[in-house]
Amino acid sequence: MAAPVLTSQADDFPKWYQDVIAKAELAENGPVRGTMVIRPTGYAIWERVQRELDDRIKACDVDNAYFPLFIPQSFLTKEAEHVEGFSPELAVVTHGGGEQLAEPVVVRPTSETVINHFFSKWVQSYRDLPLLINQWANVVRWELRPRLFLRSSEFLWQEGHTCHADGADARAFALRILDEVYEATIRDVLAIPVLTGRKSERERFPGAIATWTLEAMMGDGKALQMGTSHELGQNFARAFDTTFSTADGGTDYVWQTSWGATTRLIGALIMAHGDDAGLRLPPAVAPVQCVIVLVRDEDGAGAAADALAGELRAAGVRVRIDTRVDVSFGRRSVEWELKGIPVRIEVGPRDLKEGNVTVVRRDAGTKDSVAVTAAAAAVSTSLTDAQAALLAQAGERMRARTTSVSTLDEAVEAAATGFAELPAKLTDDAGEDFLNGKSVTIRCLRRTDGERPRPEDPAEDLVATVARSY
RNA sequence: CGGGAAGUAGCGCAGCUUGGUUAGCGCGCAGCGUUCGGGACGCUGAGGCCGGGGGUUCAAAUCCCCCCUUCCCGACCA
Numbered sequence: 001m002a003a004p005v006l007t008s009q010a011d012d013f014p015k016w017y018q019d020v021i022a023k024a025e026l027a028e029n030g031p032v033r034g035t036m037v038i039r040p041t042g043y044a045i046w047e048r049v050q051r052e053l054d055d056r057i058k059a060c061d062v063d064n065a066y067f068p069l070f071i072p073q074s075f076l077t078k079e080a081e082h083v084e085g086f087s088p089e090l091a092v093v094t095h096g097g098g099e100q101l102a103e104p105v106v107v108r109p110t111s112e113t114v115i116n117h118f119f120s121k122w123v124q125s126y127r128d129l130p131l132l133i134n135q136w137a138n139v140v141r142w143e144l145r146p147r148l149f150l151r152s153s154e155f156l157w158q159e160g161h162t163c164h165a166d167g168a169d170a171r172a173f174a175l176r177i178l179d180e181v182y183e184a185t186i187r188d189v190l191a192i193p194v195l196t197g198r199k200s201e202r203e204r205f206p207g208a209i210a211t212w213t214l215e216a217m218m219g220d221g222k223a224l225q226m227g228t229s230h231e232l233g234q235n236f237a238r239a240f241d242t243t244f245s246t247a248d249g250g251t252d253y254v255w256q257t258s259w260g261a262t263t264r265l266i267g268a269l270i271m272a273h274g275d276d277a278g279l280r281l282p283p284a285v286a287p288v289q290c291v292i293v294l295v296r297d298e299d300g301a302g303a304a305a306d307a308l309a310g311e312l313r314a315a316g317v318r319v320r321i322d323t324r325v326d327v328s329f330g331r332r333s334v335e336w337e338l339k340g341i342p343v344r345i346e347v348g349p350r351d352l353k354e355g356n357v358t359v360v361r362r363d364a365g366t367k368d369s370v371a372v373t374a375a376a377a378a379v380s381t382s383l384t385d386a387q388a389a390l391l392a393q394a395g396e397r398m399r400a401r402t403t404s405v406s407t408l409d410e411a412v413e414a415a416a417t418g419f420a421e422l423p424a425k426l427t428d429d430a431g432e433d434f435l436n437g438k439s440v441t442i443r444c445l446r447r448t449d450g451e452r453p454r455p456e457d458p459a460e461d462l463v464a465t466v467a468r469s470y
Numbered sequence: 471c472g473g474g475a476a477g478u479a480g481c482g483c484a485g486c487u488u489g490g491u492u493a494g495c496g497c498g499c500a501g502c503g504u505u506c507g508g509g510a511c512g513c514u515g516a517g518g519c520c521g522g523g524g525g526u527u528c529a530a531a532u533c534c535c536c537c538c539u540u541c542c543c544g545a546c547c548a
Binding site for chain 1: 506507508543545546547
């Protein structure tokens with residue numbers, strides 16, 4: 001089974017992905033290059049991802065809010081590194097209301113600046129802290145080489161922005177989001193294992209003092225960054241004068257974090273679990289967990305299918321029933337397989353005569369004849385097993401294709417097929433240049449003792465994971 | 471912007487080297503019929519400024535020149 005690979009137009013990709021999931025629109029008389037249309041099947045997956053992330057974000061006491069799409073250009077320039085990092089990829093609006101604007105506005109590439117504009121008004125006292133805000137929004141980054149889902153010029157995401165009274169608190173919160181929101185969702189819902197660690201200086205977010213990342217391995221051994229959490233220190237607070245009165249009567253700048261996860265996760269899901277027969281959705285994220293395919297509406301099969309659907313719904317399974325008996329059975333089977341529905345139940349008069357239905361698992365391709373009375377139980381077992389099996393497969397792939405090496409040359413060789421781990425002291429400026437020259441990048445840095453690396457940690461204590469990436 | 475490749479029906483392609491009836495094929499789409507427990511089949515049909523402009527020629531999808539667009543590799547990146 002080949003691992004699907006997403007390209008900018010999804011053309012040398014199995015055709016069904018653009019029919020079923022999404023399409024990158026690139027026509028000269030059509031939408032802007034690199035933007036994408038997400039079809040209902042793909043969007044339903046995003047809605048599930050949103051819900052799972054949102055629940056966990058709220059569990060960290062973060063509230064949702066909304067800030068403007070347009071940002072005055074001058075806001076971006078207030079933080080030196082930030083403007084330098086984003087300038088080339090900004091979409092700038094120069095006209096509005098039929099007239100040239102006195103000051104151009106940019107379409108937000110991320111919202112640190114506008115949000116800090118408001119934070120500086122909202123925060124007065126240490127009693128206002130921590131201030132924990134999240135926004136669900138779209139952002140625009142004018143990408144030179146867009147790639148369906150992975151790097152589209154417009155994408156959907158959530159961006160969290162927080163203010164804290166001290167650096168340690170901010171740091172702890174950035175890591176809490178990394179673990180309790182991102183890693184938990186990606187592992188437990190998307191069934192994709194990740195490596196978490198710190199980005200190298202070169203890969204750090206513009207304006208941050210530290211960038212934390214989650215790196216996953218796709219079916220072809222390349223790395224994909226699944227999400228990010230930044231410690232911003234006091235950089236934006238200084239630029240926007242976001243200060244507060246401390247408990248002892250002094251004044252200080254707030255310490256901040258920002259963190260985000262995007263529609264890229266849909267792409268990750270496709271590339272981590274998909275195969276030649278289409279998508280394979282982990283049950284936890286599947287908009288439809290079980291489809292009941294009515295083979296033929298004869299001898300009470302229709303009623304049996306309805307009854308089973310009711311039973312499954314009552315058991316909390318997201319179930320859909322396919323009664324399109326005028327469409328051939330094979331066609332319908334393939335359609336649900338392409339969409340990655342984890343479990344399919346075939347209900348028809350032939351099996352029903354024996355009191356049975358057929359339960360098919362998408363992840364393993366297994367087909368079992370099960371008594372109608374035991375079908376609901378078989379479905380819930382299958383959903384649990386499929387969720388675990390997909391995570392185990394992805395985990396096994398990552399283990400099998402990760403190699404520990406001790407030289408840069410060996411790292412490049414290992415990166416041809418997967419991840420390479422090597423002592424971080426080899427990845428100094430010259431080492432990173434060498435790797436980058438071979439299309440290999442430092443994905444993350446971790447401590448050899450498993451603890452979180454701190455900025456002041458010497459390279460001797462760190463291990464670098466390097467790989468080719470999307 | 472540097473290096474490669476490609477633009478012909480909604481999608482995927484052939485035809486071009488060696489100009490020559492009305493530009494083909496597969497999928498998809500529409501109609502009718504037979505099918506229907508793994509992408510069914512037959513018949514009929516609709517659908518083309520052959521990327522654009524200029525040139526050569528009796529004649530250009532095909533040869534020449536210019537332009538445009540897109541894709542892949544690199545710089546950027548959730």
